[in-house]
Structures are given as C-alpha cells and as structure tokens.
Amino acid sequence: MERLPVFVRLRPTEAVQAVKKSKNCVVIEDECEFEASGILDNASQDETFKVVGRPLVEATLRGISSTLLAYGGIGSGKTYSLYGGKVNHERGIIPRALEMIVQKMGSAQIQVSAYEVRSTDHIVDLLTPGPIDLVTCTVGGQLRDISSFPLKDGQSVRDIMKLIETNRTINSHQMTSITILQHDEAAGETIKSQLLFVDLASAGRNSVVSRQLSLLEHVVVTLGCKRGTRVPYRECRLTHTLQASLSSETNTALLCTLQPDKKLLSEALATIRFASRASKMPISREVRDRAPDPFLKVSELNKEIETLKRELSVQSLLTRGKSTMGIEPLNANQIAEAQRQVEEYLAGGQYPDVISNRQLCAVFTAFKQVLAKVTEEMKPKGAPTPVEDTKGNKSAKTSTKVTRPASRASVKSRLSGRNSGKNKNDVDDKPETPTPKSKRGDKGKNDKKEALDKKGSAIKVAPQAESTLSDEIEKDAGADEYPEPPEKQVSYKMFREGEGRVVVRLLRDAEIQAINLEKVSQEQAEIYNARIKVRNELKRKDRNTPDEVLPDGRPVITEDKLADILKLKSLKQELTDAEKKFHVSKSKAEYCRDQARKIAERVVIEFAEWEKRTFGLPATSSPAQE
Numbered sequence: 126m127e128r129l130p131v132f133v134r135l136r137p138t139e140a141v142q143a144v145k146k147s148k149n150c151v152v153i154e155d156e157c158e159f160e161a162s163g164i165l166d167n168a169s170q171d172e173t174f175k176v177v178g179r180p181l182v183e184a185t186l187r188g189i190s191s192t193l194l195a196y197g198g199i200g201s202g203k204t205y206s207l208y209g210g211k212v213n214h215e216r217g218i219i220p221r222a223l224e225m226i227v228q229k230m231g232s233a234q235i236q237v238s239a240y241e242v243r244s245t246d247h248i249v250d251l252l253t254p255g256p257i258d259l260v261t262c263t264v265g266g267q268l269r270d271i272s273s274f275p276l277k278d279g280q281s282v283r284d285i286m287k288l289i290e291t292n293r294t295i296n297s298h299q300m301t302s303i304t305i306l307q308h309d310e311a312a313g314e315t316i317k318s319q320l321l322f323v324d325l326a327s328a329g330r331n332s333v334v335s336r337q338l339s340l341l342e343h344v345v346v347t348l349g350c351k352r353g354t355r356v357p358y359r360e361c362r363l364t365h366t367l368q369a370s371l372s373s374e375t376n377t378a379l380l381c382t383l384q385p386d387k388k389l390l391s392e393a394l395a396t397i398r399f400a401s402r403a404s405k406m407p408i409s410r411e412v413r414d415r416a417p418d419p420f421l422k423v424s425e426l427n428k429e430i431e432t433l434k435r436e437l438s439v440q441s442l443l444t445r446g447k448s449t450m451g452i453e454p455l456n457a458n459q460i461a462e463a464q465r466q467v468e469e470y471l472a473g474g475q476y477p478d479v480i481s482n483r484q485l486c487a488v489f490t491a492f493k494q495v496l497a498k499v500t501e502e503m504k505p506k507g508a509p510t511p512v513e514d515t516k517g518n519k520s521a522k523t524s525t526k527v528t529r530p531a532s533r534a535s536v537k538s539r540l541s542g543r544n545s546g547k548n549k550n551d552v553d554d555k556p557e558t559p560t561p562k563s564k565r566g567d568k569g570k571n572d573k574k575e576a577l578d579k580k581g582s583a584i585k586v587a588p589q590a591e592s593t594l595s596d597e598i599e600k601d602a603g604a605d606e607y608p609e610p611p612e613k614q615v616s617y618k619m620f621r622e623g624e625g626r627v628v629v630r631l632l633r634d635a636e637i638q639a640i641n642l643e644k645v646s647q648e649q650a651e652i653y654n655a656r657i658k659v660r661n662e663l664k665r666k667d668r669n670t671p672d673e674v675l676p677d678g679r680p681v682i683t684e685d686k687l688a689d690i691l692k693l694k695s696l697k698q699e700l701t702d703a704e705k706k707f708h709v710s711k712s713k714a715e716y717c718r719d720q721a722r723k724i725a726e727r728v729v730i731e732f733a734e735w736e737k738r739t740f741g742l743p744a745t746s747s748p749a750q751e
C-alpha cells in the first residue's frame with residue numbers, strides 16, 4: 126500500500142527565514158524536520174501545477190478518483206496555489222486542471238460543483254449559493270441536491286472560477302469537485318471518477334476552524350493506524366464530507382504551504398507536524414469506480430415513461446368525457462366501425478385505423494371473432510363445439526350459438542370479398558333456400574358452398590343489397606342467449622383479465638404507489654422524531670450543566686458548550702427541514718390514496734357495466750369493492 130505524497134510549497138519572502146529547503150527535506154532552524162515528496166521553493170504556478178496537479182488530473186482521466194488537500198497557516202499560499210492570483214500566468218492548480226480536462230476530455234461528460242464547509246458547520250453551495258444537506262450513505266457523507274455545471278470549454282472554466290471566487294468566504298473550507306464520466310469501449314462500461322480540490326481554512330483563524338482541523342488530523346492519523354481501527358469521520362461535517370475522498374481507496378495528495386519567516390516559526394512547525402502525521406496515511410492509485418450502466422439508465426427512464434403514461438391515463442380516466450386520450454370504452458358504433466375496418470382489411474383493404482388502446486382491443490376482438498367463425502365452420506359436424514370464455518379457455522360444452530356451416534373456400538371467398546372462380550357476370554341474386562342442419566350431407570355442404578360463393582360475388586356487385594360480415598357477426602351475437610353467469614369471483618377474474626385489465630392495473634399501481642409514499646412519510650416522521658430527541662437531550666444537558674462565570678461575573682463559554690450551541694442551531698434548521706419534508710410526503714401519500722380510491726370506484730362501475738353487457742345482469746358491486 127502506498128503512502129500519502131506530501132508536497133511543501135514555500136512562499137517567497139524577504140524576511141529572515143527559519144525554514145529552508147535541502148533536497149527533498151524541509152529544514153527548520155538547520156535541522157531536517159520532514160522529508161517531503163517534493164518541495165516547491167520559489168516555484169512558479171506552472172511548475173507547481175506540473176508537480177502537484179497534473180499527476181492527479183492524469184489519474185482522474187484514467188478513471189482513478191483523486192483528491193488534493195491544501196493545508197497551511199494564515200496567508201501561507203493555499204488559496205494562491207489552488208485558485209491563483211489576479212493575472213493570467215498566476216492561474217492556480219484548479220483552473221489549470223479544468224483547462225487540461227477540457228483539452229483531453231474527448232467524449233467524456235464533465236460536471237463541476239463547488240461548496241464550502243463554514244466554521245458554523247453549515248455547508249453552502251458555491252455555484253448556486255444556498256445551504257446543502259449532508260446525508261449519510263455507505264461511502265460517507267453525501268451532499269444532497271448540490272448544483273453542478275457542465276464543463277465544455279475555456280469559457281465554462283472562466284465562468285465556474287468566477288462563481289467560486291464571488292461566493293466563497295474566508296474562515297471556510299472550500300471544495301471544488303470535478304466528476305468525469307467516460308465510456309470504456311473495451312470493457313463496455315462507464316467509468317466514473319472524481320477529482321476533488323480542498324482548500325482548508327487556516328488553523329489560526331478561529332477556534333471552531335481549529336477544532337475542525339484537529340478532527341481532520343485525528344482522522345488522518347487514524348487512517349495511518351492499523352487496519353480496522355474506527356475512523357471518526359462523523360465527528361464534524363468537514364471530515365464527514367471528505368470521508369469518501371480520504372478512504373484508502375482514493376488517490377490523495379497533500380500540499381502544505383509554509384511561510385519561511387522566522388516570526389512565523391510556530392505556524393511552520395504546526396504545518397510540518399500535520400504533514401508528517403498525514404504522510405503515514407495509505408492511498409490507492411488503482412481503484413476505478415464503475416458508474417451506473419447507461420443502458421440500465423435508459424431502461425429506468427423507459428420505466429418512468431411507462432409510469433407517466435399510466436398517470437396520464439389515470440387523469441384521463443378521472444376526467445371522463447373531457448379528455449381526448451381515448452381510453453373511454455368504445456360505444457356500439459365504434460365497435461361496429463372497428464369490425465367493418467377489419468373486414469375491409471381482410472378483403473384486401475387498408476390497415477384498420479387504430480389510435481387508442483381500446484380501438485386496438487376492438488380490432489383484435491373483431492379478428493378473433495372472424496377467426497373463431499372460420500375455425501367453427503371448418504370443423505367436422507357432429508363433434509361437440511368447444512366454447513371459449515373471455516379468458517380464452519375452452520370447455521367441451523356445446524355452443525348455444527347458431528352456426529352456419531361453410532366450406533373453407535367459401536369462407537375464404539367471403540373474407541377476401543372475391544368471387545372464387547366465378548365470372549363477375551355470373552351473379553345470382555336468388556336467395557338461398559334454407560336446408561335443415563340435421564339433414565345436410567355432403568351435398569348440402571356443396572350446395573351451401575356454392576350459395577356462399579355466389580353470395581361473395583353478389584356482395585361485390587350490389588353490396589347494399591347484401592348483409593356484410595359484421596352484420597352477420599352481429600346477427601349471430603344477437604341470436605345468442607346470454608351465457609350462464611359464473612360465480613362473482615370468477616366473473617371478476619374474467620373482467621380483470623379481459624376488458625378491465627387496464628383500469629384494474631391502474632388501480633393496483635396507484636395502490637402500490639400510495640403504500641410506498643405512506644412508507645416514505647412514516648420514515649420522515651421517524652427522522653423528525655429522532656432529531657427532536659437529540660434536541661431535547663442537548664437542552665437537558667444544557668440545563669443540568671451549571672454555567673461557569675469569571676470573577677467579574679461574565680459567563681464562560683467552554684468549547685464543549687459552544688459545540689452544543691452550534692449543534693442546537695443546526696438542529697433547528699434540520700428540524701424545520703424534516704418537518705417540511707414530512708408534510709410534503711404526507712400530502713403526497715394522501716393525494717395518491719385518494720386517487721386510488723377514485724380508480725377503485727371506476728373499477729366498480731366498469732365491472733358492473735361489463736357484467737351487464739356480458740351476462741345481462743343488473744349492475745352490482747365488484748369483488749374488488751367487496
């Protein structure tokens with residue numbers, strides 16, 4: 126396992142110096158205090174980038190997430206090294222890194238975000254100023270809803286740098302994060318890598334910053350200890366946000382900036398102490414992070430489209446009569462029209478005109494009826510006729526339907542509308558004399574075939590004089606008696622799997638959505654209650670701790686107490702947020718439950734109508750309602 130590389134940059138000074146460079150050693154008061162990976166003495170911004178920044182950019186472009194931490198005393202040059210000075214050649218490591226990425230990015234997608242952890246322990250977005258929430262996930266603290274800007278060209282580099290420059294504040298730790306998504310053709314996967322620059326506030330700025338930095342030092346020291354030692358990442362937001370970047374699976378480097386002045390010796394010593402402790406931290410230059418597969422993303426988006434479509438149909442269903450979505454049940458005329466179009470198509474015409482799901486169902490039903498009819502007609506007579514229920518199951522029950530036997534040729538001719546072998550002029554309008562079914566033999570069949578063949582040509586010459594296939598189907602249907610109604614549960618199953626499947630599916634989806642949202646609302650309530658508990662404990666602790674006072678009567682605020690006060694302050698905001706989230710999720714769940722109720726009512730109505738149409742029953746309630 127490799128150890129953290131530490132670079133030391135000495136700020137040029139005219140004053141008497143206590144710190145010097147000797148090869149790769151930082152020499153303080155003539156004694157080698159620390160051996161660094163590189164020392165930048167009197168180095169230009171360009172040189173500093175080449176030594177410190179470029180290797181990290183190159184690693185990130187190879188798919189290895191990398192981090193650069195800048196640590197040092199007040200005015201020692203951290204910000205100057207990372208962001209740069211006022212003129213072009215003084216550009217710091219960050220703008221140079223962004224420029225290098227723009228040059229080399231190819232087809233990769235780059236997003237930049239920036240934020241700062243303030244001494245109040247709040248996290249603020251630097252590109253779209255505003256507070257950001259920190260949530261805990263498996264890899265550490267994750268920032269929720271942080272804004273990110275795409276990196277496209279030199280102009281976007283300048284825009285991003287300007288935004289950061291404008292919004293950052295002193296006394297805060299600033300982070301600039303560059304996320305690179307690139308497709309690895311050979312492996313057929315997307316590689317995600319992140320380059321993070323951390324400009325740590327100076328230790329001497331204030332007591333809270335000092336505390337945050339000593340917690341960071343504690344984390345760094347623990348990381349350098351034996352594997353398995355618990356690392357106290359969650360002691361403050363600074364270390365919590367850096368957890369993923371400091372873990373041994375990233376490629377991290379440290380830049381320590383020093384002012385060599387004799388007068389600032391204690392600051393230099395503190396910086397070198399941090400450098401020396403951090404240099405024991407393990408790092409990895411190999412781990413590559415696989416981003417979610419873009420194809421999976423596409424399938425997720427497709428699922429979302431399906432959900433949105435279903436939501437749209439719910440809307441359409443609920444605004445019955447006002448919508449143009451066409452998910453209303455078709456009326457008798459529309460069904461007849463679908464059947465007419467199917468006949469026309471089978472006779473060599475255009476495809477049926479379908480614009481809605483319901484029409485599609487009607488067209489398929491018409492096809493099914495024609496197919497059933499043809500199959501029926503081709504069956505040898507005398508055999509029991511299987512009856513098909515709406516589910517497609519066949520029983521050996523004899524059909525109550527009045528069947529008209531016909532030969533294959535005659536049926537074909539009827540469907541195609543063509544005269545099978547006969548001349549167009551051989552029209553015979555003479556009505557057929559009906560033959561009793563039981564007495565028909567082969568001769569009767571042939572007679573029938575002939576009669577139907579003639580009928581086929583008659584339709585062509587004088588269609589208005591003859592009944593169409595749809596008329597016959599309708600007539601047949603009219604001749605049917607209503608089938609025996611099955612048990613309510615069975616008929617509902619038929620409805621659910623047939624005509625009612627869309628609305629029943631909508632009901633099921635709406636219920637699932639309502640249950641999920643109710644779960645979310647429950648979780649939000651738990652989060653809120655947990656925060657309340659913490660707040661109450663802090664308040665109780667505060668009440669039970671007697672205030673220390675100075676002899677002149679002024680109260681003393683200890684570091685512990687200050688930390689509690691800050692915690693209470695941030696809890697107050699968290700409580701407001703948690704309460705807001707709870708109310709939002711609760712009203713979403715209620716709305717969804719209400720929608721599900723409305724759809725359930727629609728299911729009841731549609732089932733009753735279907736039952737009435739199918740079995741000639743009076744409208745009743747559905748098992749769904751029961």
Ligand SMILES: Nc1ncnc2c1ncn2[C@@H]1O[C@H](COP(=O)(O)OP(=O)(O)OP(=O)(O)O)[C@@H](O)[C@H]1O
Nearest residue numbers: 136137197198199200201202203204205206326327
């Ligand atoms: N290597 C350097 N070469 C030239 N000027 C430098 C160098 N380092 C720092 N400076 C100058 O010193 C000043 C202070 O530096 P800088 O703002 O980077 O300090 P800092 O370490 O970020 O301190 P703080 O955290 O207190 O803001 C800047 O105005 C910068 O111009």
